[in-house]
Amino acid sequence: MxxxxxxxxxxxxxxxxxxxxxxxxxxxxxxxxxxxxxxxxxxxxxxxxxxxxxxxxxxxxxxxxxLRGSLALRLRQVALPHMERVQARIREHTQLAVLEQEEALFLERLSHPQAGANITRVAGRLPLHASSAGLVLLAHAPEEVRERVLARPLRALSPETVTDAAQIRSALVRIRREGHVIAPGSIEQVSTGVAVPVRDGHGGPVIAALAVVLPREAPTGGAIEELRLASHGIEAALAASRP
The missing domain is CATH 1.10.10.10 (Winged helix-like DNA-binding domain superfamily/Winged helix DNA-binding domain)
Structure with a gap:
C-alpha cells in the first residue's frame, strides 16, 4: 500500500x-x-x-x-539570510541543494528579475553529475553513492555536460581539494554554475551545496568568495542553533 x-x-x-x-x-x-x-x-x-x-x-x-520537524526546513531557514546577502551582491541566481536519493534536490532559489537562464526550481531535482551543486554533493557523498552514480549511463543536459566517469572522478578530487567547483555550460551553454559545500557546523559532514548561476562569460572569483563567506555563516548558525 x-x-x-x-x-x-x-x-x-x-x-x-x-x-x-x-x-x-x-x-x-x-x-x-x-x-x-x-x-x-x-x-x-x-x-x-x-x-x-x-x-x-x-x-x-x-x-x-x-514541514513538521523537517531538517530541510531548518537548513533553509538558517541559510536564507546568507543566501540573500549573496544574491544582493551577485544579482543573478543563488540556490541551495541537498543530496536526496542520489540526486540534487533544490530547497531554495533566489533570482534577480533580469538574471540569465536557469532551469532550477524549488523542490526540483537535477542529476548530480550535471550541475555545480550536484558535483559538490557528489564529491562529498559516501564512496558507495559516488560509485553507484558513476556506474550508470550519465545523461547529457547540454553539449558540454561531462558524462565520462573518469573525467568526473578527477573533477571530484579537485572539488574536495579546492573547496569549490566552476561548471561552465554543464546545463545550459549560456550559463556557468559555481558552488561550494555547506557543512553541518564547523568541521561537520557536508550536508548541502550553495551555488550561484552566472552568465557564461561572467568572472567567478567574486562569486566564489561570496559563497564561501555565506557557507561559513550558515555553518556557524547551524552550530549555534543546536540545543
Missing part, C-alpha cells in the same frame, strides 16, 4: 500540478479502480484536494506534515 501511495504522489511535479484520477492511475501504473480508491482515500485524509472540475492536486495537509 505504501508503495502505491508514493507512486500516486510522485505523479505530481512542477509541470503537472493538477490531474484527473485516470491520469494519475496511468502515470502510477495502477489499475483504474485502485487509483480511484487511493485518490479518494488521500483526498479524505487531506493529502490530495479536488477542484471544482473534480481534478486533483497535492493538499495542504501534505505540505503541513512535510
Amino acid at each position: 505504501t508503495d502505491r501511495v508514493v507512486r500516486v504522489l510522485e505523479t505530481f511535479d512542477a509541470d503537472r500540478t493538477v490531474q484527473t484520477a485516470a491520469q494519475i492511475g496511468r502515470r502510477a501504473r495502477l489499475p483504474s479502480s485502485t487509483a480511484q480508491r487511493l485518490v479518494a482515500d488521500l483526498v479524505e485524509a487531506g493529502l490530495l484536494e479536488r477542484d471544482d472540475e473534480n481534478r486533483v492536486r497535492l493538499g495542504l495537509r501534505l505540505w503541513e506534515l512535510a
